[in-house]
Amino acid sequence: MEKKNEKILILDFGGQYTQLIARRVREQHIYSEVIPFNMQSGKIKAMQPSGIILSGGPASVEQDGAPFCDPGIFTLGIPVLGICYGMQLTAKMLGGKVKKAKDREYGRTEVLPEDKSGLLKDTKDVTVCWMSHTWQVTEAPTGFKVTGSSANCPVAVMEDRDRKIYGVQFHPEVTHTEEGKTILRNFLYEVCDCAGDWTMDTYLETVVTAIRKTVGEEKVLLALSGGVDSAVTAALIQRAIGDNLVCVFVDHGLLRKNESEQVCSIFQDLFPVHFVRVDAASRFFADLKGVCDPEEKRHIIGKDFIEVFREKAAELGKIGYFAQGTIYPDVIESGQAVNASVIKSHHNVGGLPAELGFTELIEPLRLLFKDEVRSLGEKLGLPPELVCKQPFPGPGMAVRVVGEVTPEKVRIVQESDAIFREEIEKAGLTGMISQYFTVLTGARSVGVMGDERIYGNVIALRAVTTDDFMTADWVQLPYDVLCRVSQRIVNEMNDVCRIVLDITSKPPASIEWE
Numbered sequence: 001m002e003k004k005n006e007k008i009l010i011l012d013f014g015g016q017y018t019q020l021i022a023r024r025v026r027e028q029h030i031y032s033e034v035i036p037f038n039m040q041s042g043k044i045k046a047m048q049p050s051g052i053i054l055s056g057g058p059a060s061v062e063q064d065g066a067p068f069c070d071p072g073i074f075t076l077g078i079p080v081l082g083i084c085y086g087m088q089l090t091a092k093m094l095g096g097k098v099k100k101a102k103d104r105e106y107g108r109t110e111v112l113p114e115d116k117s118g119l120l121k122d123t124k125d126v127t128v129c130w131m132s133h134t135w136q137v138t139e140a141p142t143g144f145k146v147t148g149s150s151a152n153c154p155v156a157v158m159e160d161r162d163r164k165i166y167g168v169q170f171h172p173e174v175t176h177t178e179e180g181k182t183i184l185r186n187f188l189y190e191v192c193d194c195a196g197d198w199t200m201d202t203y204l205e206t207v208v209t210a211i212r213k214t215v216g217e218e219k220v221l222l223a224l225s226g227g228v229d230s231a232v233t234a235a236l237i238q239r240a241i242g243d244n245l246v247c248v249f250v251d252h253g254l255l256r257k258n259e260s261e262q263v264c265s266i267f268q269d270l271f272p273v274h275f276v277r278v279d280a281a282s283r284f285f286a287d288l289k290g291v292c293d294p295e296e297k298r299h300i301i302g303k304d305f306i307e308v309f310r311e312k313a314a315e316l317g318k319i320g321y322f323a324q325g326t327i328y329p330d331v332i333e334s335g336q337a338v339n340a341s342v343i344k345s346h347h348n349v350g351g352l353p354a355e356l357g358f359t360e361l362i363e364p365l366r367l368l369f370k371d372e373v374r375s376l377g378e379k380l381g382l383p384p385e386l387v388c389k390q391p392f393p394g395p396g397m398a399v400r401v402v403g404e405v406t407p408e409k410v411r412i413v414q415e416s417d418a419i420f421r422e423e424i425e426k427a428g429l430t431g432m433i434s435q436y437f438t439v440l441t442g443a444r445s446v447g448v449m450g451d452e453r454i455y456g457n458v459i460a461l462r463a464v465t466t467d468d469f470m471t472a473d474w475v476q477l478p479y480d481v482l483c484r485v486s487q488r489i490v491n492e493m494n495d496v497c498r499i500v501l502d503i504t505s506k507p508p509a510s511i512e513w514e
């Protein structure tokens with residue numbers, strides 16, 4: 001996929017922003033990959049990167065068991081940029097000094113560039129950077145020049161231009177670092193001498209050719225969920241091999257209101273692929289009867305899904321490959337980024353192909369971040385309502401009904417959720433919220449409807465913003481929108497008498513209620 005010589009490798013020391021670094025590099029049109037911190041320098045050299053970035057991380061270089069990279073990395077002649085922990089590690093391994101700071105430095109910090117001819121080229125005289133550290137470099141190694149400092153951090157930027165080794169104590173990848181983009185750009189284009197030719201158009205072309213070559217005349221089976229990733233995977237493979245792609249859509253009855261119909265109409269009418277819909281709702285509801293434990297629900301849904309899918313696959317005759325919409329964050333988080341192959345892999349993240357007995361797997365989105373997947377979807381002509389869809393959990397509404405799942409309870413969440421979504425859309429807020437939905441809380445509450453006292457359901461509204469779904473903030477929705485949602489749900493639904501708002505961040509709460 002990627003140009004052989006145009007790649008940045010990011011060594012992952014466990015920092016919360018590692019994936020963000022990779023995305024920021026790609027935003028500058030340079031392909032990037034996250035690799036384990038301890039990859040041997042010989043292997044790194046063989047991958048022919050244009051540059052190496054050492055990520056931040058929670059450890060201190062002075063503590064026992066701190067993660068160290070192969071020292072050979074610093075003698076490959078390939079440019080290196082250490083960020084936060086990565087900078088401290090660089091200093092420690094090359095003979096500098098790292099000490100615990102008197103004051104922990106956290107948040108927006110003014111950095112004063114002392115030399116703007118290298119990493120800090122084109123930055124302001126006082127540049128606002130995002131710091132988050134307790135330890136810091138107090139003495140740069142021999143050969144390094146300190147080119148920037150802050151009030152509490154004497155070595156905020158250090159550069160050894162001869163060896164092309166650089167370090168920044170702050171995080172250029174976060175938007176709070178106002179000139180982070182410029183600083184990264186200086187490293188990528190001035191130091192690493194990149195050309196910047198990574199685009200979705202070239203990716204699309206290369207991946208379509210690669211799929212054709214891998215698959216030949218064989219049939220490919222794809223489990224279509226209706227989500228963005230599997231939909232883009234379908235469109236991409238369809239572009240490559242046409243009717244030899246078979247999409248199986250298992251409708252477990254736990255989707256959002258009208259979602260099943262939407263998926264069918266897109267993939268049968270608008271974007272025709274060989275499409276098979278299996279209506280398996282009654283089977284899922286029967287197996288979920290009486291089950292209240294969230295993990296048990298997930299387990300049953302996963303098991304049923306595999307069984308239904310396996311039965312259908314058996315009816316379809318010989319299938320050569322199984323396709324999956326695995327995306328890069330899944331690969332990184334499951335620790336499989338090493339040896340990640342571009343479109344074909346005998347490993348899998350979700351476990352589905354192994355359960356189904358498939359060994360030949362194609363994962364054409366395996367190297368892409370979510371925003372890249374969406375942009376690829378647009379290029380392939382998928383409709384915006386599908387490409388911009390918010391994420392939806394595999395077990396669907398089952399994790400939004402607290403306790404036992406029944407068709408009636410699922411209907412209540414579906415109806416309330418549809419109203420919530422409609423009002424959010426009408427208010428033009430969709431782009432500002434990462435995920436929003438309603439939950440049937442399981443609580444019952446007294447209310448008065450007409451002249452009657454009722455003991456009705458309590459619906460919770462959940463809306464969050466997040467970068468990576470690992471942490472999230474609740475959204476402060478405008479009162480007038482909340483007011484309309486609340487009024488509409490209680491007016492339009494007889495069995496709901498109270499609406500509450502979930503104002504918990506993650507952590508400690510998860511995004512879903514179950």
Ligand code: XMP
Nearest residue numbers: 298391392393394395435469506510511512
């Ligand atoms: P939590 O609730 O763990 O959710 O904070 C983080 C993100 O993951 C989604 N989610 C799931 N997705 N199967 C899925 O495919 C699941 O069992 C599952 N549980 C949570 C959730 O919607 C959110 O986007």
